[in-house]
Amino acid sequence: xxxxxxSASTTDAADDYHGSCSGIGGRDVVYQFxxxxxxRYEVDLTGDYDTTLYIRxxxxxxxxxxxxxxxxxx
Numbered sequence: 001x002x003x004x005x006x007s008a009s010t011t012d013a014a015d016d017y018h019g020s021c022s023g024i025g026g027r028d029v030v031y032q033f034x035x036x037x038x039x040r041y042e043v044d045l046t047g048d049y050d051t052t053l054y055i056r057x058x059x060x061x062x063x064x065x066x067x068x069x070x071x072x073x074x
Contacts, residue, residue: 019054021067026052030060 013027035041045051054067 017054017060019052019067020064021069022052022054026050032059 008029010027010029013029015025015027017028017030018024043053045053050069052067052069055065056062057065
């Protein structure tokens with residue numbers, strides 16, 4: 001599970017992954033965790049750049065189960 005507070009930088013990140021609601025060309029910061037069925041998680045994407053969050057089941061190459069950007073849920 002995630003600790004209460006995580007921060008990251010994309011300074012040295014590569015453009016390895018793409019969600020269905022994101023474009024190509026953004027740097028990626030990837031986290032993997034085992035969620036609990038029926039549990040709600042809150043993610044805060046703060047920063048001075050456009051952020052996208054997409055969720056995959058079973059790891060980085062698993063099927064996408066959700067994607068959100070600043071325009072809404074897809």
